[in-house]
Amino acid sequence: MRYPREISPFAQPQSLLASIVVTDARHSWPKLIFPGVMTLQILVVEDHGDTRRVLTGLLGHFGHSISAADNVESALAFVRAKHFDAIVSDLGLPDGSGCDVIREAKRCQHLTGVALTANDEEDEIARGRDAGFDYHLTKPIDFARLRELLAHIGPANNGEVSFG
Numbered sequence: 001m002r003y004p005r006e007i008s009p010f011a012q013p014q015s016l017l018a019s020i021v022v023t024d025a026r027h028s029w030p031k032l033i034f035p036g037v038m039t040l041q042i043l044v045v046e047d048h049g050d051t052r053r054v055l056t057g058l059l060g061h062f063g064h065s066i067s068a069a070d071n072v073e074s075a076l077a078f079v080r081a082k083h084f085d086a087i088v089s090d091l092g093l094p095d096g097s098g099c100d101v102i103r104e105a106k107r108c109q110h111l112t113g114v115a116l117t118a119n120d121e122e123d124e125i126a127r128g129r130d131a132g133f134d135y136h137l138t139k140p141i142d143f144a145r146l147r148e149l150l151a152h153i154g155p156a157n158n159g160e161v162s163f164g
Contacts, residue, residue, distance in 0.1 A: 040064045040153060041082070045075040045089035045101055046116065051139075055088065058143055064150070072096035079105045085153050088146070091117040091128060099131035106132040112153050116141060 042059055046052040047070045056066045067082065069075035072095045078084075079101070087105055089098035102113040115133040117124060125136045135149050 040085040040150060042066050042150070043075060043078050043082075043084045043087045043089075043105075044068045045070075045072075045087065045093065045098060047071060047090060047093050051090075051141075055141070059088075059150075062147065070094075072098075072100050075101045076104055079108060083109060084111050086112045086114060086150060088114045088116060089133075091115055091119075091124065097131075098133075099128060102128075102132040112149075114146065114149060 042064050044052060044055050044059065044066055046055060046068075049070070052068055052070060056068045060066045067078050067084070069078055070093075072093050075087075075089070075093075079087075084105070087102060089101050091098040093101075098115055102115075105111060106113070113133040113135070115125075115128040115136045116139060117128070117136070118139045120136075120138040128136050137146060137149075
């Protein structure tokens with residue numbers, strides 16, 4: 001699949017806000033390659049450029065519509081402007097915390113939150129859970145586990161987690 005340079009998940013970002021849609025309208029790849037996969041609206045909040053590009057690229061490859069932010073301010077601008085089924089956010093951000101993002105997002109929308117952090121200590125996990133994150137993944141990210149978590153979220157049920 002070829003991407004125009006300005007929306008490529010691997011291109012250098014031109015601004016703090018980037019909305020990346022990496023599905024190809026000429027093909028129904030999510031349905032053809034991955035039967036039963038639903039497209040989710042996902043906000044990825046990650047200040048480390050390489051990690052953000054890999055996450056957005058992989059999630060987009062699996063048919064999801066991805067918006068990407070590298071700090072709290074740009075993440076909250078997305079939350080105010082667009083509905084999301086899930087937010088996948090680093091906890092440590094340059095202008096605050098992923099906890100600030102999920103707290104505000106859950107005040108405005110019904111969605112699922114996945115916290116990403118290098119710290120797997122119980123107090124860090126509890127802080128994320130108290131802020132509103134539903135899941136906590138430790139870096140390096142197990143992408144198969146992230147896909148498994150996201151597979152339980154459906155846009156048709158407004159982001160409610162479904163395990164049945």
